[in-house]
Amino acid sequence: METKGLWQAVLGELEVSVSRASFSTWFKHTSIISEEDGHIVVGVPNIFTKEWLEKKYHDDIKAVLARMNAGINSVEYKVSTKKSGTVAGNKPAEAPAHTKSPVTTGTYTPPSCLNPKYTFDSFVVGASNELAYAASQAVLKSPGQKYNPLYIYGGVGLGKTHLMQAVGNEIQRRDPSKRVEYVTSEGFTNEFLSALQRKKTGAFSAKYRNVDVLIVDDIQFLASKERTVEEFFHTFNTLHQSSKQIIISSDKPPQAIAGLEDRLKSRFASGMMADISAPDLETRSAILQSKAAAQGIILPASAVEHLARHFQNNIRELEGALTQFIAFCELRGIEPSVAAATGLLSNIVSTRPARRAPAPKAVIDRTAAYFDLKPADITGLKRDKEIVVPRQISMYLMRNELGLSFPKISAVVGGRDHTTAMHSVSKIEKLLEVDENLRADVQAIKERLTL
Numbered sequence: 001m002e003t004k005g006l007w008q009a010v011l012g013e014l015e016v017s018v019s020r021a022s023f024s025t026w027f028k029h030t031s032i033i034s035e036e037d038g039h040i041v042v043g044v045p046n047i048f049t050k051e052w053l054e055k056k057y058h059d060d061i062k063a064v065l066a067r068m069n070a071g072i073n074s075v076e077y078k079v080s081t082k083k084s085g086t087v088a089g090n091k092p093a094e095a096p097a098h099t100k101s102p103v104t105t106g107t108y109t110p111p112s113c114l115n116p117k118y119t120f121d122s123f124v125v126g127a128s129n130e131l132a133y134a135a136s137q138a139v140l141k142s143p144g145q146k147y148n149p150l151y152i153y154g155g156v157g158l159g160k161t162h163l164m165q166a167v168g169n170e171i172q173r174r175d176p177s178k179r180v181e182y183v184t185s186e187g188f189t190n191e192f193l194s195a196l197q198r199k200k201t202g203a204f205s206a207k208y209r210n211v212d213v214l215i216v217d218d219i220q221f222l223a224s225k226e227r228t229v230e231e232f233f234h235t236f237n238t239l240h241q242s243s244k245q246i247i248i249s250s251d252k253p254p255q256a257i258a259g260l261e262d263r264l265k266s267r268f269a270s271g272m273m274a275d276i277s278a279p280d281l282e283t284r285s286a287i288l289q290s291k292a293a294a295q296g297i298i299l300p301a302s303a304v305e306h307l308a309r310h311f312q313n314n315i316r317e318l319e320g321a322l323t324q325f326i327a328f329c330e331l332r333g334i335e336p337s338v339a340a341a342t343g344l345l346s347n348i349v350s351t352r353p354a355r356r357a358p359a360p361k362a363v364i365d366r367t368a369a370y371f372d373l374k375p376a377d378i379t380g381l382k383r384d385k386e387i388v389v390p391r392q393i394s395m396y397l398m399r400n401e402l403g404l405s406f407p408k409i410s411a412v413v414g415g416r417d418h419t420t421a422m423h424s425v426s427k428i429e430k431l432l433e434v435d436e437n438l439r440a441d442v443q444a445i446k447e448r449l450t451l
């Protein structure tokens, strides 16, 4: 097989086994630049990708290559400046890391739009956020250069704002002359509408188009207000064209934002996308330990783990539980133990208002909205793949979140045979075990159900 075809085949295999964001980040601009005596040299766009492939994907890449061509026995990665051409030796293509600016030896004053507590130091890295973390570090190294825009997406309370502001804070700390602007998409909208009213749009444009780093949080709320979107679009283009860094967050990938213009979707997707998912137990425990340590409190690992087990999908809730736990122990003058944690949890559980279960219609509506479909598509008869999978997901959620019976689910989803519902639910259950993207989708819809 010719090397180009071989690499295409390898990428084809890898694409289905890694998340969409990881794939486009790490594999998009790679190629085989030489093959000799079973030794393959893979060209990568920068040192950062090189390290990442070596660390995270080397075994997978090797295994797939060996399967395609038994003669291949070793693989190495080289930074290649051209897409499929010469190799730039060992010289990193990355700009040299910033040296600390002498002016930053004193205390750093963040711009008012940034929260100084959101730093890289206070951010705990685990499997759920390492891609987004690494991407943010890369942006920090050479803002505006490669990963532009950086698009971070994931569920509520998983650290998107923290991470983006950490980049802003660190860029500002290293170089106080840099103009960093952070705004939520709602803030952007409101400010623009008010400028419009006061006939001050010129000043508004000047403010956002003359920054070095623009951070826009929760872009999914940049509603379809036409003039605001237009203004944002031009701001984006102006900054992008002059190589100013743009960082965007959202609760879902650009393609999945209902009502977002295609031209914005494609611009967002053109940069670097990184997802953050719910942290595993180990990461949750580490976050708790680090937050406690920041307050000068050392907690026993067992108590931490006990708390971490109870709060799985939202780090903000986890932090809230920690604060309550510390207060709970202090007020009662007791040691922070597992027993104390259990006592606290029973309190929290009993005082929390019971959540009303969402109606089946809500499941259909939210699932449809998430996939940019109409509720009638879900309950209708069309068999297109784009509709069938969301339909199956909605049945899965009705079964697992609402506990509905199969005949009831079938009735709700357009009067299908109840074996169809059974089949759909078990199909999604099986897929969830292997399909990371599907897991993220289902998780995102679940979060919306409880809003």
Ligand code: ADP
Pocket (backbone or CB within 6 Å): 122, 123, 124, 125, 129, 154, 155, 156, 157, 158, 159, 160, 161, 162, 163, 287, 315, 316, 319
């Ligand atoms: P999001 O913007 O994704 O909704 P936030 O960035 O507001 O989430 O994070 C919610 C809270 O959880 C914040 O207080 C943040 O400091 C904390 N947090 C999230 N992820 C981490 C992490 N990896 N390490 C430490 N704290 C975290």
Ligand code: MG
Pocket (backbone or CB within 6 Å): 160, 161, 162, 217, 218
């Ligand atoms: Mg946020």
